[in-house]
Amino acid sequence: MAKYFNVSPSSAEGNHSVTVTPKTDFTGAGKVSEAITFTAKNDASKKATINCSRQGKIIAFDITKCTISSSPTLDGTYTKLTPKVDNASQVSMTIPATATYIKVLVPAFNDSYLGLGNGLYQDGNEFYAKIFGGWMTDDMETLSPTRVQYSSTTEDGFTPTGNPGLLAATTIEVWFKIEANIYGYGVKKEFVIVSSSDSGDLYFIFNQTRSASTMSVSPTTMDFGTSLTGKDALVSSNDEWTAS
Structure with a gap:
């Protein structure tokens, strides 16, 4: 046959x-x-x-066919998220202020180059990526049979040994942790998958809700008497604030 x-x-x-x-x-x-x-x-x-x-030909990415899900733990049960399609290459979604693990699944990839990048690396987040049945490693070409953390950035680019995409496509599976938002205002985190120009790029925007605002000041009393000299106080807050 x-x-x-x-x-x-x-x-x-x-x-x-x-x-x-x-x-x-x-x-x-x-x-x-x-x-x-x-x-x-x-x-x-x-x-x-x-x-x-x-x-054969390079399979173009399709943002609408990607699956995004979340879990409070890395190996826990993941719940599918329903993102908003912003444009042909970007989706956005809201996630809670608590620490959250995200899984992104891209159903088809057969290119020779793959880049994963975002501001999440700067926060020291856990990051794992699996293609062609193996886990991406920081030497930028070897796939590990067991799960290992991946920390390289988009600019480096991963090129799997032997270029297996020439013979068959694979899925891209990525897991990463978005740390808790400690601020009293919402924050935005971005994750991007970069391939060749034929595949296109994929952008995933996570709008993280705010934590409860906190506010304190020390000292709480000041007696100036007849003095016109200024005194210092320390305002502690996780939010923007105004004085009145």
Whole structure:
């Protein structure tokens, strides 16, 4: 049975035309070759061969087919989020102020280059990424059989050894932690997946709700008497504030 092509009919008698058609389930990005062999039923030594080849193509990213889910723990139960589609390459969603693990699933990827980047690295967040059945490592090309933390940035780019995307597509699975928002105002976190220009880029915007505002001042009393000299006080808050 041919791997990359269909042959119809696959058996017949005497002189007979056949149709060779590329299979629609080939997901690789590269050129593949395959020999299709016809063998006489009553004498297996009698064979004839057609050498076929075909060219795959890079699968373009589709933001609407990505799945985003969240969990309070890395290995906990993830709940699917419903993002707002901002444009052809960006979605946005609201998440709570508490620390949250996010999982992003991209259903099809067959490029030779993958970059993962965002401001989350600067916060020291946990980050894990899995493609082609292995976990991305910081040497930028090796896939680990066991889960390891990944900390490289978009500018570096990951190029898996052997370029397996030439032969078949894979899913991209990424897990990362968004730390608790300690501020009394909402904050925005951005995560981006970068591939070649043929695949396009994907942007995921997480609008994190605010924590409860806090406010204190020390000291709480000041007696100036007849003095016109200023005194210092310390205002402590997790929010913007005004004095009146």
